[in-house]
Amino acid sequence: MSTAVRQDSQAARYVQSIYETVVRRNPYESEFHQAVKEILDSLIPVVEKRPQLAEQGILERIVEPERMVTFRVPWVDDRGKVQVNRGFRVQFNSAIGPYKGGLRFHPSVNASIVKFLGFEQIFKNALTGQAIGGGKGGSDFDPKGKSDGEIMRFAQSFMTELYKYVGQDTDVPAGDIGVGAREIGYLFGQYKRLRGAYEAGVLTGKGIGYGGSLARKEATGYGCVYFANEMLQSKGLSFEGKKVVVSGSGNVSIYAMEKAVQFGAKVIACSDSNGYVYDPHGIDVNTVKRLKEVERRRIRDYIEEHPNAEYVEDCSGIWTLKCDIALPCATQNEIDEEAAERLVASGVVAVSEGANMPSTLDAIDVFHRHGVLFGPAKAANAGGVAVSALEMAQNGMRTSWSFEEVDGKLHEIMRNIYRASVRAAEVHGQPGNLLAGANIAGFLRVADAMLAQGVV
Numbered sequence: 001m002s003t004a005v006r007q008d009s010q011a012a013r014y015v016q017s018i019y020e021t022v023v024r025r026n027p028y029e030s031e032f033h034q035a036v037k038e039i040l041d042s043l044i045p046v047v048e049k050r051p052q053l054a055e056q057g058i059l060e061r062i063v064e065p066e067r068m069v070t071f072r073v074p075w076v077d078d079r080g081k082v083q084v085n086r087g088f089r090v091q092f093n094s095a096i097g098p099y100k101g102g103l104r105f106h107p108s109v110n111a112s113i114v115k116f117l118g119f120e121q122i123f124k125n126a127l128t129g130q131a132i133g134g135g136k137g138g139s140d141f142d143p144k145g146k147s148d149g150e151i152m153r154f155a156q157s158f159m160t161e162l163y164k165y166v167g168q169d170t171d172v173p174a175g176d177i178g179v180g181a182r183e184i185g186y187l188f189g190q191y192k193r194l195r196g197a198y199e200a201g202v203l204t205g206k207g208i209g210y211g212g213s214l215a216r217k218e219a220t221g222y223g224c225v226y227f228a229n230e231m232l233q234s235k236g237l238s239f240e241g242k243k244v245v246v247s248g249s250g251n252v253s254i255y256a257m258e259k260a261v262q263f264g265a266k267v268i269a270c271s272d273s274n275g276y277v278y279d280p281h282g283i284d285v286n287t288v289k290r291l292k293e294v295e296r297r298r299i300r301d302y303i304e305e306h307p308n309a310e311y312v313e314d315c316s317g318i319w320t321l322k323c324d325i326a327l328p329c330a331t332q333n334e335i336d337e338e339a340a341e342r343l344v345a346s347g348v349v350a351v352s353e354g355a356n357m358p359s360t361l362d363a364i365d366v367f368h369r370h371g372v373l374f375g376p377a378k379a380a381n382a383g384g385v386a387v388s389a390l391e392m393a394q395n396g397m398r399t400s401w402s403f404e405e406v407d408g409k410l411h412e413i414m415r416n417i418y419r420a421s422v423r424a425a426e427v428h429g430q431p432g433n434l435l436a437g438a439n440i441a442g443f444l445r446v447a448d449a450m451l452a453q454g455v456v
Helices: 003-007 010-025 030-042 044-049 058-062 111-127 148-162 181-195 216-234 251-262 285-294 299-305 315-320 337-345 361-369 383-397 403-427 434-452
Strands: 067-076 082-093 099-105 133-139 171-175 243-246 266-271 276-278 310-312 325-327 350-352 373-375
Touching: 010 030, 010 044, 010 058, 030 044, 030 111, 030 361, 030 434, 044 434, 058 434, 067 111, 067 148, 082 099, 082 111, 082 148, 082 171, 099 111, 099 181, 099 383, 111 133, 111 383, 111 403, 111 434, 133 148, 133 171, 148 181, 171 181, 171 383, 216 251, 216 325, 216 350, 216 373, 216 383, 216 403, 243 251, 251 266, 251 285, 251 325, 266 315, 276 299, 276 315, 285 299, 299 310, 315 337, 337 361, 361 373, 373 434, 383 403, 403 434
Parallel strands: 099 133, 099 171, 243 266, 243 325, 325 350, 350 373
Antiparallel strands: 067 082, 082 133, 266 276, 276 310
């Protein structure tokens, strides 16, 4: 059935009415609107085939969070001045398991950002095949430039409120932008103090010495590359000898670069929020690791050790570079229509999203029109939450698996996500459209659970 026919169908009108209700109820939340529209548009053929979804109000329910918490986070900086930030946690859907999703500490965090991330998390988590629902949280606190003491005091204040709403069988947060091993450690310590119990499964992304999983920090970046490799192999291609551009230089980006290099690619550029570095000889991943993970410096400092590299003070300019494979791993909406057109003109063959919703809807349309292999975020960056679920399993069994065991399970999960996305797209008349396939496959798992559990 063609897209044109579907847009005039009763199912299309019903889906459009759901979207209009979301916009009316949630004014000014543009990121949330964008995430909802992307999902709903993909579901028109599903609603056409399964009218009981409309009869039971599944779409009306799935776009509405089960719970949204907003709270004040007061803390004292190193000068003794009281600072106040805003904290959020959205518990979006628990049909297939406890809420699961990261915490983001960044000045841009607001209700719209948290809700878009939480909504995406529902379907991403379902795609992993693990028993985890969708949630997300964070704060407009900026950890950049803060001392360890300031970050600890903020994290303790944040958890003093958040602990009322989380638990290993209720809601299991993890890290996201601005929340790494240091922040998770402070959050876990405060939770343990408040609860008076050692509940390792309440947070994932923990340090290896207190319940963390090997391969967790690598998981999102590795998973993004594993998914991209599945797409490439479907066309008889590989990473070998390809030029790769990776945006960002945080956890996801670093390990996407590492795995791409292991697969034989040359990574020629990476970035941070200020600008990007281009190294025609190939980015030295170990240098980036040290600068970012150990010394917490800016990416511009890379050129001090690699004089052949060039630094450009414009992070968005990274998409002007000619490459074969693009891995956007920084933040939402970093690739717009213009950037997508430039990538296509430069000969890009594959885009695999390591960040959450890094491509606008217009950019995705460009990739699809030009036959670019496109791995959508909710599929391609599901590796992190997949290994978080494996961390929860290890915590529950009071055991730990080797790096090779976890990495092997991750690789298989990403392969299964790719296959499920391909199948769902084909069954619903959109062969090759992995965005539609991932949306549909994730949605159906959650929708079937919601139907089975009644109107709740």
